[in-house]
Amino acid sequence: MLILECPYCGVKAEETELHAGGEAHLKRFGPGSSDSEFHDYLFMRENPKGVHFDRWRHINGCGKWFHAARCTMTLEVFGTYSAQTFEPPQDIRDAISAKRPDWTWREFK
Amino acid sequence: MSDPVSALQGAQFSGIASVEEGGLAGMITLRGDLGSKVMQAAVKEATGADIPATNQVSLSADGGTAWMSPDELLLMVSYTEVEEILAALNKSLAGEHALAVNVSDARAVFRVSGDGARETLAKICPVDLSAEAFVPGQFRRTRMAQVAAAFWLDESGAFTIVCFRSVADYVFNLLSNAAHPQSAVGVY
Numbered sequence: 001m002l003i004l005e006c007p008y009c010g011v012k013a014e015e016t017e018l019h020a021g022g023e024a025h026l027k028r029f030g031p032g033s034s035d036s037e038f039h040d041y042l043f044m045r046e047n048p049k050g051v052h053f054d055r056w057r058h059i060n061g062c063g064k065w066f067h068a069a070r071c072t073m074t075l076e077v078f079g080t081y082s083a084q085t086f087e088p089p090q091d092i093r094d095a096i097s098a099k100r101p102d103w104t105w106r107e108f109k
Numbered sequence: 110m111s112d113p114v115s116a117l118q119g120a121q122f123s124g125i126a127s128v129e130e131g132g133l134a135g136m137i138t139l140r141g142d143l144g145s146k147v148m149q150a151a152v153k154e155a156t157g158a159d160i161p162a163t164n165q166v167s168l169s170a171d172g173g174t175a176w177m178s179p180d181e182l183l184l185m186v187s188y189t190e191v192e193e194i195l196a197a198l199n200k201s202l203a204g205e206h207a208l209a210v211n212v213s214d215a216r217a218v219f220r221v222s223g224d225g226a227r228e229t230l231a232k233i234c235p236v237d238l239s240a241e242a243f244v245p246g247q248f249r250r251t252r253m254a255q256v257a258a259a260f261w262l263d264e265s266g267a268f269t270i271v272c273f274r275s276v277a278d279y280v281f282n283l284l285s286n287a288a289h290p291q292s293a294v295g296v297y
Contacts, residue, residue, distance in 0.1 A: 008179050009164055014235045017252050060252035062178035 021055030116277035125225030131218030141207025
């Protein structure tokens with residue numbers, strides 16, 4: 001059971017109170033992009049064993065979307081942060097580096 | 110005009126806690142910037158209560174205000190006066206980026222009181238309801254078995270639960286089952 005703290009209401013919500021929203025920090029390629037860019041945007045997803053970033057919605061609570069950084073292998077949660085960002089904030093990256101010094105995820109490390 | 114009736118018309122159950130349908134309650138959903146001075150004054154005027162802190166409820170003599178999300182409040186007022194209060198609220202919020210809607214008839218209210226009240230709710234909600242963690246004045250939106258619900262605890266140790274009217278019967282059965290006289294677990 002995954003327990004995430006919603007950064008908006010501060011509630012420590014367990015998985016059944018939340019709704020998973022898929023991979024975090026996707027950049028949309030819409031009209032005007034090439035076929036391969038659109039293909040990658042639509043289908044290519046990370047599937048790491050280890051550090052992963054995903055989106056969650058506090059659906060049975062305050063209803064807000066947020067981001068979570070967690071480990072897919074141990075279910076350890078490194079932190080949750082606001083949805084209004086294009087990349088993981090520095091404090092989250094530091095928290096991950098403290099425990100997984102050589103982590104990488106897409107272009108982030 | 111037909112007479113308005115609440116979903117279960119005051120249904121009651123008594124077990125390790127007593128469960129009671131709360132009857133008609135006036136409720137207004139208000140969305141907007143909770144930090145704005147105009148909003149604070151308008152809420153105070155409508156309910157007599159201040160805007161509560163995060164995850165709190167602030168109660169006044171004849172109503173109250175509950176924190177629903179960073180940009181949403183639930184205003185509780187008298188059922189018969191809800192339309193006048195809403196009109197006054199919209200007037201005082203003129204020019205603000207805000208939205209107020211009367212949701213009284215979309216909701217059902219329950220009251221769970223007695224020694225087993227914490228335990229009754231703890232059986233059906235993924236919430237830490239121990240006396241240290243959940244204190245009077247706290248407000249929580251959560252999941253009650255399969256449906257969304259919200260509740261707060263008042264000074265007398267009773268919970269008031271707000272859910273959608275369409276699931277009122279389900280919630281009443283759920284609470285009654287959780288409050289079954291022979292179902293005490295004795296954790297709280």
